[in-house]
Amino acid sequence: MTDRTSVIVYGAYDRHNYGDLLFAIILKRYLEANERFRVQVAATKKSNLSRYGALPTVPLKKALEATRSQPKTLLIVAGGECLTAQWESIIGYLAPQALYYPIKASPYLLGQKLFIRLSRALTSIPSDLPLVPGERDFPGLQVMYNSVGGNEISRKNPLINAAIARNLRDCSYISVRDMETSAELDRLGIKHNLVPDSAILISDMYPQGSVASEPGHIVFHISDHHAKRRIEAIAQQLTELSMTTGLKIALLTIGKAPGHSDDDPLDKLQSLLGERAYRVDSGHIEDIIRCIATSKLYCGTSLHGAITALAYAVPQIALLPKRVVKLSSFLETWVPKQSCGFAEVAEISLTATALIASFGDAQKAELQTVIEAMKNRVRNNLEHMIALHQQTASGDVTQAQKANDAVLAAQ
Known part of the structure; x- marks a missing residue:
């Protein structure tokens, strides 16, 4: 079908780290099932790690240009320890190995504010944090976070801590994957839902015997x-x-x-x-x-x-x-x-x-029951994000907010 709505799935999929590569695969397969959506897998740069079984990526700027004509494009930050990722780490991952540690040290040499400005210019991503976009920085987008992590937000320097809080308050929905991250967002007064990491679905997509x-x-x-x-x-x-x-x-x-x-x-x-x-x-x-x-x-x-x-x-x-x-x-x-x-x-x-x-067998059977409950929670979370987006795109903002509040209240 050619009339499917495009969704941008955004994350650190342009470098080889197993967990990050899984998120794009899981979200693409889930969202494109039954021809509901067309997924654009976006990262900070174009990449092709298909030799490792990963999905190719386009730069976020290209994905935004491709969806510009859509009303309220949904951008999902699809998982990972993204809330505390800073530009020096992301730029360092994309550079040759020999430059990784010099780049990591750059904010201390240049100053955090200047390094952020240079990183934004280099990647054309208008956010002070590479993987924590807010909707003010991306007009026309609806931003949601899928089972993300971000331990020790409170230990970041004040500039980064404030940027995390500002951008998370400026999005439509947040789900986090563990109690530590949940406690950090509670301290910031940010509404969120506690949901297992979506990588738990891989056993449905890659059955093993x-x-x-x-x-x-x-x-x-x-x-x-x-x-x-x-x-x-x-x-x-x-x-x-x-x-x-x-x-x-x-x-x-x-x-x-x-x-x-x-x-x-x-x-x-x-x-x-x-x-x-x-x-x-x-x-x-x-x-x-x-x-x-x-x-x-x-x-x-x-x-x-x-x-x-x-x-x-x-x-x-x-x-x-x-x-x-x-x-x-x-x-x-x-x-x-x-x-x-x-x-x-x-x-x-x-x-x-x-x-x-x-x-033994009893422990395995109990664990399998827990796993199925976790998978259902992940699926329900994804369906909730889809429903929120569809309600917002149709102009029913009040109903979308009520649905969001109901999910948060049910934790």
Whole structure:
């Protein structure tokens, strides 16, 4: 059909970070089902990461130009830890690896205000925050946030904190994915809904089957940032875990973008673990999903590694929970205690062994019930955003506001 309404799905889909790449796929498939909408996948720049199973992107400026003739185009910020993302991170991800840290330091050298102005000019995105657009900055758009994250907003410097609050107050609907982010928005007095991360729907879109003859494996992931000065201790724990369980360790690459690359620490672990481990390093979305979905346990620092495990009813361990708050907060918000764990490095083997031993058929059945309830909540949230947009586009603003207030009151 040629008369479908275009929706802009906007986020950090122009660099290789597994979780971000999932959001565009999920929203595009969901919104285009039954030929309801046509989705434009937009990011800060044009990209094509299809070799990793991702969707190509157009610059946000191009998506805005393509939808200019539509009344009240809907722009959905489709997920991720976007509320606290700053320009130096986004620009750094898009630059060559060697420039990542110099760019990260630029706001301190140039001043935050000047760096923001330069970033806006470079990307043609008229917002002080790259992934927190407000409707005043984008005339003709209706902006909504889908199950986003933003821990520690209150710890940002006053300029950034004020920009977050200003832009979030200037949008039509907000849903967040964990209690920590919800508490931050409560402190700012911003209405929002608490909804699971939409990546939980991937098991509907990428069904997996295990082979009965396969013994399974344990998936381990750690980012380069969190691996520093911990590799030898982690290798010792994983060796003990493999010996205790008889399972091999799949060392899984989840991110390849600057600032998200996992290859180096996982390669070092492979050299230390030898035959007790093997690398899964293609970075392809379907390889990552398959590796996690067919495992006995996921242990790592990636939130979307854990959410993928959750989607396929695989138990999860949040590694370094005090440091990776978005991961530990999400599991604490949504996952039954008997289906997940939290471990510092010295606790990996003990925690993982106990969780594998205790996770039986009853626990899996309970987890599957929880997963279905989470999926329904995600679907209801997406349908609510669609209904709000349709009511607003038809001019029934009062009814749209009543519908929004009803959802918020039902939390």
